[in-house]
Amino acid sequence: MKKKRPVNLDLSTIRFPLTAIASILHRISGIIIFLSIGALLWLLDLSLSSPKGFLQASLMMDNCIFKFFIWSMFSILSYHISSGIRHMMMDFDILGVTLQTGKFSAQISFLIASLLAILSGVLIW
Template sequence: MGKTVKKQRPVNLDLSTIRFPVTAIASILHRVSGVITFVALGILLWLLGLSLSSPEGFLQASAVMQSFFVKFIMWGILTALAYHTVGGIRHMLMDFGYLAETQVVGTRSAQICFGITVVLSILAGVLVC
């Protein structure tokens, strides 16, 4: 049996001091937007089912969509879906070799992804209101 050697490693438990690169932020947000989209699918299917159930159900769904809070949630869902889609296209372009897998290209494509999502998020806000 080998000896266990204790190594003195620095431990940083203060997460506010860690500066993530833009590519890491893009990756984390892609995962988060995927979870949001998955959960939102249930909400959207419920709302669709309600609206298609009967004329009264359609009126109920329309009434639900009049609330500012629901419009805000719907805007968030559309923004998450937009980011997940744009981020997914970015990943596919890298996987198929259309984008080089370098730090410079990764950083720039993540920034472009954020920019496209901002534009789509504004359009989603206009659509929801």
């Protein structure tokens, strides 16, 4: 039996609510953090291997591209943490599970992550 229901395959016409965007970005940030752990552990291993390795790691930290990488990792981590706290507060029913509360908490989460990204940029540069 074939069901006749509308199928919308054009994703550019779909408008996601703010709560969905916050949830999707939380998942994407978790994946990025997981994938970048290898590079950060390699840098830690290089800096702890020998005095020469520490010098190489400190020279890499002076590179502008590497500073941007570290800043983006701090920014992604700050968003992931603030959004994770938001999700946990909603799961434990501290905030409540209404659409209005979800929108407001997503806005607060974006604001906190933006402020922490600015602060990490100031500290790195």
